[in-house]
């Protein structure tokens with residue numbers, strides 16, 4: 001399908017790029033990306049992917065907008081308080097770019113629904129704020145062979161890595177098991193500087209776009225960390241772990257499961 | 272030879288449209304692009320050259336527009 005005149009205008013700064021062009025923009029318009037979490041990370045991820053013309057954006061989050069979210073979750077506005085986050089996000093995505101089809105899932109991802117959910121998408125972006133979800137997303141994506149971007153933020157520090165299952169380092173190659181409950185302060189207990197998810201989430205959105213275009217070098221096999229206080233980025237090469245419980249030589253995890261101990265870890269913001 | 276009429280189309284949309292039209296062709300195919308005087312004729316040929324296309328000729332038409340002949344370069 002040819003681009004319309006208004007699409008040619010809208011995406012002109014993309015089309016001008018050698019690495020994108022009209023064909024690359026068409027690829028983006030035909031792509032499907034699932035964003036898990038419509039919070040701090042999910043906000044810039046959704047806004048930039050919408051602006052970029054990703055044809056279908058799925059967004060999963062069971063939460064509603066709370067006043068304490070607005071310091072960093074820039075897709076939600078003051079009048080959205082009390083509204084389901086996925087609805088608030090959908091309204092902004094459609095206001096930015098009516099080309100985008102939005103599918104909302106007002107639910108937490110769990111072992112029961114995640115495999116079906118991710119199967120409908122080309123790329124998955126982890127914008128969650130708790131370890132249970134991060135391990136679940138990793139396991140589901142590795143088992144399904146679905147490429148995804150991991151992101152995490154705490155206080156002034158963020159990290160991100162892109163996982164190409166079976167090819168590059170996965171989250172469990174680095175952290176074989178979740179930390180024990182309460183070993184690490186949650187974001188609501190520890191705080192987070194509001195601009196931090198803007199930096200990490202924008203990098204995650206960049207990775208999604210590069211993956212879909214098939215251009216550039218992905219953040220695979222390398223964990224990028226960002227310290228906002230020191231203003232330092234570090235890029236650490238991490239090889240695949242032969243003892244990884246899910247993508248190693250003798251995997252012990254062969255199906256997704258919920259980390260029950262951790263389910264509520266970062267869910268304390270709600271009154 | 273196909274002619275792409277980009278008269279009245281401003282920068283950078285004229286370049287974007289020329290680029291999109293060339294994407295549809297095979298390497299070595301030739302097209303004529305009709306451009307306005309001024310900014311358009313100054314910028315579009317240069318941008319197309321930067322994309323790796325070959326500029327074969329540029330001539331002014333009787334009406335004061337410019338006809339640019341381009342051969343599509345390697346993808």
Ligand SMILES: [Zn+2]
Pocket residue numbers: 169170171172173174241244245246247248
């Ligand atoms: Zn692994």
